[in-house]
Amino acid sequence: MKYRVLIIGAGNIASGYDDVDSDMFLTHAHAFKCHDGFELLGFVDIDKKKANTAAKKWGTNAFFNLESAIQKFQYIDIFCIAVPDVFHFEILLKVAELKPKFVFAEKPLTQTLSESLIIKNVYSLNKIPLMVNFKRAFIPEFKFLEYEIKNNSFGKLRDFYGFYNRGLKHNASHLFDLFFRLTGEKDLILTQFIDQINDYSLSDLSYSFLAKSNSGVNFNLKSFNGNEYPIFELDFHFSAGRIRVTNAGEIIEKYKKQPSSFNGLSTIKLSESIVTSLNKSFIYSIQNIYNHLTSGEKVVSDIDDTILVMGVTEKIIKSIIK
Numbered sequence: 001m002k003y004r005v006l007i008i009g010a011g012n013i014a015s016g017y018d019d020v021d022s023d024m025f026l027t028h029a030h031a032f033k034c035h036d037g038f039e040l041l042g043f044v045d046i047d048k049k050k051a052n053t054a055a056k057k058w059g060t061n062a063f064f065n066l067e068s069a070i071q072k073f074q075y076i077d078i079f080c081i082a083v084p085d086v087f088h089f090e091i092l093l094k095v096a097e098l099k100p101k102f103v104f105a106e107k108p109l110t111q112t113l114s115e116s117l118i119i120k121n122v123y124s125l126n127k128i129p130l131m132v133n134f135k136r137a138f139i140p141e142f143k144f145l146e147y148e149i150k151n152n153s154f155g156k157l158r159d160f161y162g163f164y165n166r167g168l169k170h171n172a173s174h175l176f177d178l179f180f181r182l183t184g185e186k187d188l189i190l191t192q193f194i195d196q197i198n199d200y201s202l203s204d205l206s207y208s209f210l211a212k213s214n215s216g217v218n219f220n221l222k223s224f225n226g227n228e229y230p231i232f233e234l235d236f237h238f239s240a241g242r243i244r245v246t247n248a249g250e251i252i253e254k255y256k257k258q259p260s261s262f263n264g265l266s267t268i269k270l271s272e273s274i275v276t277s278l279n280k281s282f283i284y285s286i287q288n289i290y291n292h293l294t295s296g297e298k299v300v301s302d303i304d305d306t307i308l309v310m311g312v313t314e315k316i317i318k319s320i321i322k
């Protein structure tokens with residue numbers, strides 16, 4: 001049996017970023033088309049040209065509203081939500097009424113924490129599993145890094161530095177998710193506001209600030225004008241090593257503390273540099289959906305992970321603008 005999938009939104013992440021024969025898996029469509037466990041029923045897009053172009057590209061159907069897709073197929077197992085951020089909440093509520101077996105939503109799940117809490121309530125009442133596309137969460141190299149950090153391979157985390165742009169909610173949400181996931185930290189308290197840039201939207205500024213985690217880690221986040229170039233980097237300083245994540249997560253560098261050539265002093269040396277499989281993230285995320293549906297595997301990047309990120313983001317913004 002194949003699970004039948006409908007993708008809502010036929011833009012870049014749904015269909016545009018890659019092609020049927022590319023090595024990378026950068027769209028929902030590419031991953032579902034290549035997995036034997038799924039059948040791609042089509043795309044829904046209010047922009048007819050977008051819907052038709054995507055349907056032609058991936059050999060499937062185009063719909064211009066959700067109702068016409070439902071009319072044709074009666075029951076749909078899985079919905080992917082890949083529309084602009086502002087429409088996530090209303091579409092999440094709409095598809096929940098159809099009681100699908102699974103919903104895979106783009107990040108940020110909703111615009112506000114209170115909306116996400118409503119979604120959590122509706123989805124748990126209806127027992128609909130929900131996954132949010134924080135793509136680094138699915139990558140084996142990051143899962144192993146989490147294992148190493150939590151097993152003390154680098155010692156105690158002292159300081160964290162992050163660089164990002166294009167919106168604290170829109171883009172830094174990826175960075176928060178990775179920080180919390182890798183370290184197990186659960187909160188951040190603002191200690192000092194630095195500055196703000198409008199390089200994405202007036203309703204989602206790129207803030208820079210210092211904060212403290214609940215276990216005393218210094219969390220330093222600096223935005224950089226996204227109109228110059230995109231940046232997404234994380235740098236963890238531990239008591240016995242350092243980890244750098246660069247190129248938006250394509251590279252992980254691990255450094256370990258060692259005796260230096262100067263008697264009695266220590267140094268940190270690069271022990272491993274890894275090219276991650278970030279550009280195949282959709283292969284891993286949809287395999288997790290398949291494993292969840294067929295054998296109950298835990299959903300990676302579920303609604304609670306998103307609620308943690310949104311709660312901290314809103315708290316930091318409130319502390320900055322109060």
Ligand SMILES: NC(=O)c1ccc[n+]([C@@H]2O[C@H](COP(=O)([O-])OP(=O)(O)OC[C@H]3O[C@@H](n4cnc5c(N)ncnc54)[C@H](O)[C@@H]3O)[C@@H](O)[C@H]2O)c1
Pocket residue numbers: 008009010011012013014044045046047050082083084085087106107108133134135
């Ligand atoms: N996880 C990631 O790394 C990642 C990367 C890129 C984008 N995203 C997210 O994916 C979402 C889509 O981004 P994109 O870059 O593909 O945008 P896009 O503008 O390229 O595509 C969005 C499409 O949705 C359509 N649309 C708008 N309202 C609709 C509605 N009510 N019903 C059906 N279709 C509708 C638009 O016509 C458009 O074709 C955003 O939420 C974005 O934040 C996530």
